[in-house]
Structure formats: structure tokens, C-alpha cells
Amino acid sequence: MARMMQNERDSHNMKTAVIGIGNLLYQDEGVGVHVVNNMMARYGFPPECTIIDGGTKGLELLPMIEEQDAIIMVDAVDFGEKPGFIKVIEDQDMKAYLDLKFSVHQIGIPDMLFAMEFKGIKPPKICLVGIQPPPEEFEMEPKLTPLIAGKLDELIKLTVERLRKWGVHVETRKPEDYSELPPEYRHVSGDPIENN
Numbered sequence: 001m002a003r004m005m006q007n008e009r010d011s012h013n014m015k016t017a018v019i020g021i022g023n024l025l026y027q028d029e030g031v032g033v034h035v036v037n038n039m040m041a042r043y044g045f046p047p048e049c050t051i052i053d054g055g056t057k058g059l060e061l062l063p064m065i066e067e068q069d070a071i072i073m074v075d076a077v078d079f080g081e082k083p084g085f086i087k088v089i090e091d092q093d094m095k096a097y098l099d100l101k102f103s104v105h106q107i108g109i110p111d112m113l114f115a116m117e118f119k120g121i122k123p124p125k126i127c128l129v130g131i132q133p134p135p136e137e138f139e140m141e142p143k144l145t146p147l148i149a150g151k152l153d154e155l156i157k158l159t160v161e162r163l164r165k166w167g168v169h170v171e172t173r174k175p176e177d178y179s180e181l182p183p184e185y186r187h188v189s190g191d192p193i194e195n196n
Contacts, residue, residue: 014069014125016168018159019054019061021075027141028133028148032074035129035155043160044171059115070125070166072159073112076148077130084147088158090127125166129159 020036022029036051045051054061054073065071079087094113116122131151144152160170 013048014167015048015050015067016070016072016163016166017050017052017064017068018072018074018163019052019065021054021073023055024142025140027139027143028076028145030142031076031131031133031144031148031152031155034144034152035074035159038152038156039159042156042173044173046169049163049168049170059112061112062115062119062121065112065116065123066119066121068123070127071123072127072129072162074129074155074159075131076133077128079130079132081132083132083134084151085132086130086151086154086158088127088129088162090162091125094126094128127162129155129162131155 018036018039020032020034022032022034024030024033033053033055036053040051050064050068052061052064077087079085081087113122113126131148133148134145143149163170
């Protein structure tokens with residue numbers, strides 16, 4: 001019983017980060033950043049859980065990762081699958097991807113994973129929530145394509161579910177409290193908004 005209580009306490013004190021990776025200026029390449037910004041608007045997080053707009057920082061994120069017990073990375077990933085395909089990879093399964101250049105960025109997740117391993121700072125828990133973007137080259141457009149925008153809620157749900165599985169208390173906000181999110185994140189597909 002005492003051991004179970006200790007494990008519960010440890011999970012609540014676990015330092016956790018969600019890192020959205022990508023460039024908002026280039027359509028679906030910025031999907032990870034759209035996810036974390038929407039999460040910040042929709043949910044409340046405890047002090048030990050940090051939501052990070054990782055942008056295109058790449059290896060510059062390593063000092064932030066070093067402080068964490070668990071991380072989730074959200075990114076556009078070239079899985080070689082149909083556009084919109086979503087995959088969650090975690091812990092030991094991540095090692096199988098170390099040698100694959102599956103990121104759509106110049107310095108991507110495989111490079112970060114290798115650097116973590118090399119420096120000995122890889123968190124005990126690590127998870128990737130990735131989505132396959134369309135095969136076309138990204139245009140300089142600060143909004144997601146309708147296909148990827150339509151998958152945003154699923155990406156957010158999977159990320160929040162993983163946090164809760166790890167024991168992070170994520171509080172759902174009421175829809176009327178979403179207004180603090182800038183318009184470009186509230187409506188990421190760029191289609192006209194219907195006023196009901």
C-alpha cells in the first residue's frame with residue numbers, strides 16, 4: 001500500500017513537457033505549434049507540466065528537455081503513410097526511429113533523440129504524437145491545410161490522454177473560456193467562419 005501511495009505521489013510531482021515542433025509560417029509544418037497553442041487555450045495544467053512552443057529551435061531545446069522526467073513531442077512526420085495518418089510512438093519504440101529521417105524539418109526528432117542519448121539526458125518517459133502531412137511542398141502560408149486542420153482535435157485529444165495516463169492533472173476549460181486564443185489558432189484551416 002505504501003509503495004502504491006509513493007508511486008502516485010511521484011507521478012504527480014513528475015516534471016513533464018509537451019513540445020510542439022514546427023514553423024507556423026509554412027502550413028502543415030507548423031502543426032505541432034498549433035497543437036500546443038490550442039492546448040494552452042483549452043486546458044489548465046499544473047506547475048510541473050510545461051507546454052513549449054518549440055518552433056524550429058531543434059537542438060536548442062535540449063537544455064529544456066534535460067530538466068524533464070517525461071516529454072511529449074508533437075510534429076508533422078513523414079511516416080510514408082497516407083496524409084492525415086496519426087501515430088503515437090513512445091519509450092522503447094522510439095529507438096527504432098533513431099536512424100530514420102522521418103521529420104519534415106532539417107533538424108528533426110531523430111537528431112534530437114540521438115543528441116539526448118549521446119548526452120545521457122533522455123527522459124525516462126518519452127512520446128511522439130505525429131501526423132503525416134500531404135506530400136506537396138509546404139507553401140509560405142500561416143494556416144494549416146483543411147485536411148490537417150481537421151485532425152487537430154484528434155492530435156490534442158491523444159496528447160492530453162497521454163498526459164493523464166502519466167498522472168498529470170489536466171483541467172478542461174469551458175468553451176466560452178477559449179477566447180484568449182488568438183484567431184489564427186482558433187480557426188486554423190482558413191475557411192470562412194459561420195456565425196450561428
